[in-house]
Amino acid sequence: MDGILRFLAHSGFANATPGHLLMILVGLLFIYMAIRYEYEPLLLIPIGFGILIGNTPLIEHAGIALGLHEEGSILHFLYLGLLNGIFPSLVFLGIGAMTDFSTLIANPKLILLGAAAQLGIFMTYIGAITLGFNNLESAAIGIIGAANGPSAIFLASKLAPHLMASIVIAVYFYMALIPVIQPPIMRLLTTKEERMIKMTPPRAVSKYEKVLFPIVALLITGFIAPASLSLLGMLFLGNLLKESMVTKRLADTAKNGLHDIVTILLGVTVGATTQATTFLTAQSLYIFVLGAVAFMLSTAGGILFAKFMNIFLAKENKINPLIGAAGVSAMPESANVVQREGLKADPNNHLIMHAMAPNVSGMIGAAIAAGIIIGFLR
Template sequence: MELLLQFLSNTGFYLADYRNFVMLAIGSLFVYLAIAKKYEPLLLLPIGFGVLIGNIPFFKGFGLGIYEPNSVLHYLYFGVTTGVYPSIVFLGLGAMTDFSSLLARPKLMLLGAAAQTGIWVTLLSAMALGFMPKEAASIAIIGGADGPTSIFLTAKLAPHLIGPIAIAAYSYMALIPIIQPPIMRLLTTRQERRIHMSEPREVSKKELMVFPVIGLFLCCFLAPASIPLLGTFFFGNIMKESGVVDRLANTARSAVIDTATIFLGLTVGASTQGDVFLTPKSVSIFLLGAVAFSIATASGIIFAKIMNLFMKEKINPLLGAAGVSAVPGSAREVHLVGLKEDPTNFLLMHAMACNSSGVIGSAICAGILWSFMM
């Protein structure tokens, strides 16, 4: 009987408290949204299942938990805490990105830059609420709507906040279809949403091959701390555009990025143990993240409207919402909102130009914040 009672006292049923059940409910919700609603399943399914794994109670000292040295999850989590997984994801993103629409209309880069306003407004807001500067910088980067960038910067500045910041960043990326359309409709008129963009010029192969080299120099000389992200991003892109290493480019945009995404999502989810995750700070981070993402969306739209005051050929202001770096979710949502107003208005490729510039912009902001806060 004593052995039986000892066994029962070591089971998850005995060790669980309300925080574990709260997080298990959240993880189950993520899995449901990924499978039933298809909200960014590549992100929410690994994260949601990771939350379930991380919140099964266990007996301490067995080397099971993600925060216990020498555990399997701890070793897998190493790629998060060192920034390895985000850099690999950026390599794959670079190998998937087509800059032709951006090079055809370079002025759309300004919308990607304008959308980063959410980062700086949130930085000041977080500091005003009492967060330390490094914590505030990590929270602010959620405004870029870029999960890997958020994780990378947080790992460098505030590793104790990786769980809530990563969950917040990926949650808002997955909820783009819910968050962005109301803001788009609120800040634009029906006439503005129906603006057609003219066909872009044809971009030469030489331009596409030269751009990643020039982009690397311009961005990384400006913010050297962004090299781990943008260095791999532009390397992936030149592999794609050069055409001489197709096998490497295909691997980068398939097996490599998929593997990194699996372990990144799973371990980030597993890091949300109830006793570590459920704190007043986590609630504040979620609220500030929502503010950051909303401001970033609104900033891009408003800046597009300001540009239209001085331009003969008008820009559809919806494109400004794609200035955040949630690729390709925000570009797809801009396209869908435009189609609802006019079934002949195809904005996807133009929105991808803003989207890709947003990826670069958020990585530069992360590099600047890292260099200032260290």
């Protein structure tokens, strides 16, 4: 009889709270968005399913090592991958092996758009201070503006691990909503003529430049922000594996098998961290509001800086300001959004090649920003 009672006490029905049910609905919403609208399905399905796993009601600390925060449980081992920054670094390795920096090398001035689009990070940091978050928490929340999951996990784990779930979920949620968030801002801040600007095609980039880029970029960024080395080191290592053309096997593993494994583990673990007991707080709500503002500000920062650059550029070198929006590093979704908006203004104007430059630069900028913030605050 004791066994039956114990079994019933351990069952989900006995431990369910309205919070658990609400979070299960959130997980189902993520899965629905991924399958129905194909919004970042590679991320939203593992995260959505992780939310279901993390919010299946169970008794924690009953000696059976099940919960995320219980030492010895499988979920806890996976959580350590987040907490110690292992997953973000490995994701960056895969991204590096997938990324072609040619467009950025061909037109280096577009790198600045990636820097400008980090505006949301620092404005949101100030916004979070006004909402009563402390300095470290505010900086961790600000990184949502970078629209870069690995950087957000990395910074949140170092500065505010207790807010990591809300921050990371906000980043991935808004990244999935990029096609909804960005277009109105792009149209608001640009004229039809500006959206129709045709940019000169990028020049061909030699292998010599492609091989040199990850090495030089690592040295420059590493010397300035050594705290971001675990991210940028892996990013540029992955890129060198790809561009050197002599480590094809390693590059293939980094961008296919390894990246897929880490994406699954990262998604499920991030989802599982959103346990109703710790996630459903007023702070999470504020973080979601700040996250939306951060994305908008970063998008605006990139677009406005592109317009500013146009003041100094010759007519034939003008930049289509839409590509500034791709400075938020949601790759490649923001570049796709730029392409779609460009085609709406002029069906013959293909901007995706140009938009990839600020897009990859934004990714580098996000990691540098994370490193610099750690350098300032730790």
